[in-house]
Each structure stands twice: as C-alpha cells, then as structure tokens.
Amino acid sequence: MRHLYLHVPFCTGRCAYCAFVSGPPGDPEAYVAGLLREAAARGVGAAGPLETLYCGGGTPALLGEAGFRRLAASGLFTLAPGAEWTVELHPAATTRALARTLAGLGVTRLSLGVQSFDDAALARCNRRHTARQALEAIETARAAVPDTGIDLIAGLPGVSPAAWTRTLRRAAGLGLPHVSVYALTVEPGSAWGRAGLPAPDPDALCDAIAEAAETLAGAGLRRYETSNYALPGRACRHNLNTWRGGDYLGLGRGAASRLGRLRRAGDGSEETLSEEADALERALTALRTAEGFDPEAAAARFPVLAPRLGRWRRLLAAFRAEGLLDARNAPTTRGHEVADALARALL
Ligand code: SF4
Missing domain, CATH: 3.20.20.70 (Aldolase class I)
Structure with a gap:
C-alpha cells in the first residue's frame, strides 16, 4: 500500500x-x-x-x-x-x-x-x-x-x-x-x-x-x-x-478505503464492486482534472471498458463542441460546473 x-x-x-x-x-x-x-x-x-x-x-x-x-x-x-x-x-x-x-x-x-x-x-x-x-x-x-x-x-x-x-x-x-x-x-x-x-x-x-x-x-x-x-x-x-484511480487505505473511525475491487465506506461497511463498476469509478474521475480523460488510455488500462469507446468518443466530441471540455477532455470553467453530470453521462 x-x-x-x-x-x-x-x-x-x-x-x-x-x-x-x-x-x-x-x-x-x-x-x-x-x-x-x-x-x-x-x-x-x-x-x-x-x-x-x-x-x-x-x-x-x-x-x-x-x-x-x-x-x-x-x-x-x-x-x-x-x-x-x-x-x-x-x-x-x-x-x-x-x-x-x-x-x-x-x-x-x-x-x-x-x-x-x-x-x-x-x-x-x-x-x-x-x-x-x-x-x-x-x-x-x-x-x-x-x-x-x-x-x-x-x-x-x-x-x-x-x-x-x-x-x-x-x-x-x-x-x-x-x-x-x-x-x-x-x-x-x-x-x-x-x-x-x-x-x-x-x-x-x-x-x-x-x-x-x-x-x-x-x-x-x-x-x-x-x-x-x-x-x-x-x-x-x-x-x-485518488483522482487518477489509484488504491488507498484508510485507517481510523470513519475512514474509507479503495483496495482492488473492495470498497470500505466510512461507516465500516464493505462492498466488492464488479470489474466494470470498479473500472468506471477509477477511470471517470479524470473528467474532474486538468489532466483530462483519455478514452483510449482508459480502455487500454481497463479492457472491460473497451466496448464503450465508440460511444465515449461521440459523447466527448459533443461535450467539446458545447465548450464543456477542452481538446484534452479536461473540463473548461463551464465543464467544471457540471463535472459530475459529464461523468454520469459516460457511465
Ligand atoms: S467541518 Fe466537521 S470535521 Fe471539520 S472541524 Fe467542523 S465539525 Fe469538525
């Protein structure tokens, strides 16, 4: 860790x-x-x-x-x-x-x-x-x-x-x-x-x-x-x-963890995500960052997401055309206002 x-x-x-x-x-x-x-x-x-x-x-x-x-x-x-x-x-x-x-x-x-x-x-x-x-x-x-x-x-x-x-x-x-x-x-x-x-x-x-x-x-x-x-x-x-989709361990009352597909919430409850849910969570936080979201890199890192590439490319092009994302698929000022909605659209 x-x-x-x-x-x-x-x-x-x-x-x-x-x-x-x-x-x-x-x-x-x-x-x-x-x-x-x-x-x-x-x-x-x-x-x-x-x-x-x-x-x-x-x-x-x-x-x-x-x-x-x-x-x-x-x-x-x-x-x-x-x-x-x-x-x-x-x-x-x-x-x-x-x-x-x-x-x-x-x-x-x-x-x-x-x-x-x-x-x-x-x-x-x-x-x-x-x-x-x-x-x-x-x-x-x-x-x-x-x-x-x-x-x-x-x-x-x-x-x-x-x-x-x-x-x-x-x-x-x-x-x-x-x-x-x-x-x-x-x-x-x-x-x-x-x-x-x-x-x-x-x-x-x-x-x-x-x-x-x-x-x-x-x-x-x-x-x-x-x-x-x-x-x-x-x-x-x-x-x-965290935003790059890495693992972290949280210790202490109320601390959350992400370890492989295991998620431990602050209340101590645990859940094992499907391979796809785990990959989506790790990949899509990039849409909140200046590093931007690279769909090809995400699909290469998480092969389970590869079937989504075509739909992602179309949606990302639409978001860029609307001025919500820049050329690197990083949020613009307006894109930051709706960053969570952009990630939800790509789910
Ligand atoms: S925001 Fe909450 S956790 Fe932070 S100092 Fe205030 S009461 Fe404590």
Missing part, C-alpha cells in the same frame, strides 16, 4: 454545515493505540514505504504533539524518499509548538480549514475561529512547513458577492501554494440541513466559483481539479492518486 489516510474523528464543536463522522475528543492516546493496532493488522509497516500519508479529520491536531510523535515512532508509517505527508489543521488548534513538531517529524504539507475570511460567516458556521486567527494560523503553519494551503467554502449563507470577493482577494494575496474551494452542500445530517436551510442558488454558486478560479489564477494557482488550485508542482499528490 503506497497511499495511506489516517482519520481523526475528533472536534471540539460542530460546524453548521458538517455531516462528517466526528465527535468530542475522547481519549487521544487510546485512539492512537487503536490506529497503530489497525495499521499493524493491515500490514501497513510490512508493505514498504509510503508515497503519501494524509492525516485528516475531524481535527487531527487533537491527537496532540505526543500523539503524532507516537505515530511517527511506531515505525509503521515509513515514508519513501520525497514522500508527501499532509496534516489538516483547524486554525484554532494551530500552535507554533505543534507546527514545529509536525515539521520535525517529517510532515511536508499542512492544510488549514479557513473556509472564509468573513467573521460573520465564520460565526454563522460555528467555526470557532475568526479571520484574524486564521491569518495568524497560516503564518504559524507556513513558518514551520512552507507547503501550507487553505480550504474555502463558496455559497455560505449571508455572504454577499462583495464579501466573497474580499475573501478571494485575501486568499490570493497570501502567496499560498494550494487553495481548495468547495461548493457548499446542505447535508441532511448537518445542523443547517436539519434546520431546513435552502441549498445555495446554483447560478450564484457557479458565479462564485468562476470568480474563485479567475482570482486564484491571477495568483498563479492553476485549477488542477474541480475544487483544487495549486502553483505548478504543488498539487496534493495524495488526492491526485
């Missing part, structure tokens, strides 16, 4: 849009011990060095410096030379000591959940930090780990177009190597879903994301996946592996 995800399902509060598996930190020490047992049982250490390791959540910082030291000292998570190790950080949990410890242990990327630079929006989201705290956390993080990026959410309620423009300009002005911009979805299991908050207006959301793409492009950040922007050579390699 070359790509490993460690999930830390702890949060000190509940963001209003969140429906992830997370809860109050119980016993971080016991949780780390559980992760190590699970890793050993799944042969993680014996499978050779990792190319990417991603610690997400939840709030991984709640493992504490001691928790990360213990993970690193276990010898189970050996990194190959030049490997990528990302840790997600909540701005309110980002301290100089933690950032330095992570850097010392070999963490190469930090990803901060900033979501907005608008204090009113952050308060409505119950994010538990302000814009100023987020800016301070970014400086703290990148002083220790220069490859520090942030996440933003487009379509948050009550954020005017002018306020969104301010958030984007602020993000673009920071000189960050990586920014993710997610469209708000109102999940039924979230506080906003339960309160009946309407979904963002689709046209306004498309405008907000198109503005993000333009503003971030002005800062040299290229859209390499529908929701992700990076300076050249600074894309997240862990996520790239």
